[in-house]
Amino acid sequence: MAVINLPSAALLGALADRLGPRGLTRDPVEMAPWLTDWRGRYHGRAAALVSPASTDEVRAVVSLCAAQGVAIVPQGGNTSMVGGATPGADGDAILLSLRRMDRIRSVSPDDDILVAEAGAILAHVHEAAAAAGRRFPLTLGAKGSATVGGLVSTNAGGTQVLRFGPMRALVAGLEAVLPDGSLYQGLSALRKDNRGYDLKQLLIGAEGTLGVVTAASLRLFPAVGARAVAWCGIATPGRALALLRFLEARIGQAVESLELVPRVALDLVLAHVPGTRPPLAAPAAWNVLVEAADADLEGALGAALEAGLVDDAALAASEAQAAAFWRLRDSISEAERHAGPALKHDISVPVAAMPAFVEEAAAALEARHPGARVIAFGHLGDGNVHFNVQPPPGPGAAAWLEQRGEAVSGFVYDLVTAQGGSISAEHGIGQMKVAALARTAPAPHLEAQRRIKRALDPAGIMNPGKLLPLT
């Protein structure tokens, strides 16, 4: 059984000496923004916030903490949707921010590789790739805050997974500090390397429980010549999948995104996000946002309209309009936050099963919990939607969430599991889903993961209480 210790005054002093005044703070005001998660659901405490400026400094922090059995919670942009980067309430942990390590170390168009430090923000990675005439395709609503280390550690997905896959498909190599302070140097740009277990893939999606990612080699792709973005009104989620296959038959892999947006989600955005306006003349029951690169999306959509798959469509006439369409999609989480607390479920089922799941699971849930409202939106083409449940409106909403939240989420996860799906498609487990994972994952799967954790982090200092249900 791992024993976690409170950091001693001597340890805090040694960390302060090693990191200097910019590298450590215990000031409650400076620490406060980083002790609550993005959704405002989890509030933690920490003995100190440390912000190393180099991989050597990360190694020093981890070595000093490992020697005394002190817990470390790695943090990047703090945009986790599952409380993954928020320390526990006991205040024993050191919060380790990677945000000062934000350099783009190199860009090699010939290798199609960009090497970024863990604290580099995704939007800056996009800019650095574009400046070299290339492209890093993964993108998501939090791109202005989410960091390379966080994206790696959650195996983030986003809106271009349809074509490029999640981080697992986009990371060529990693540099990481392991829980004993040793360095895993795996940043090489090799396209082929079969020297045994792939430690890089173990660290991707590990949510900071197996070490601290300090840098990543990311795969680049040719820059897009012309990007076409369209907003379509459709009758049912089934039409969305039919539209995807129809478009693929005409313009193939050029289709990079297909995002499902129900009317209720669009209405929330229009009500709460300043500067947004309706994309179509008349509201549709369901909408899809489609993006294609270097292809005749207009012609393909015209054929889809003729075939009756699409009821109405607006093709962005400029980059600004394309950005406005994407803003409608990317602002759904923010709009939901304005509308009040809700239960969030980031789930996947096989792609072919998703359209029926969206409608049938929502109907079943709303029948069982009268007054509750399901908002299911997102990456339908990947078989992944954010299946969120708003409580019945009114003053009893908070009490409803408190009393029924667990049962409602359990109901959703049982439906997902019955379809052979996953209770976490892209946000990870964090602290929010540890109990749900314990309940739904096969026992051998959990036990194998626990053994890996014990082998690499026997003292259990890395991000305790996250990801793995311990026995």
Ligand SMILES: Cc1cc2nc3c(=O)[nH]c(=O)nc-3n(C[C@H](O)[C@H](O)[C@H](O)COP(=O)(O)OP(=O)(O)OC[C@H]3O[C@@H](n4cnc5c(N)ncnc54)[C@H](O)[C@@H]3O)c2cc1C
């Ligand atoms: C508006 C919005 C939209 C989003 N859309 C998507 C989406 O479409 N797809 C998607 O996948 N996610 C999405 N997310 C979730 C979130 O942005 C991702 O999980 C992102 O990868 C987190 O990056 P971060 O730097 O903020 O990590 P943090 O929130 O700081 O940390 C996330 C996890 O990674 C660990 N971690 C962070 N840095 C390191 C490191 N250097 N080494 C080891 N562990 C580390 C933390 O301990 C924690 O467990 C969205 C979030 C928001 C707020």
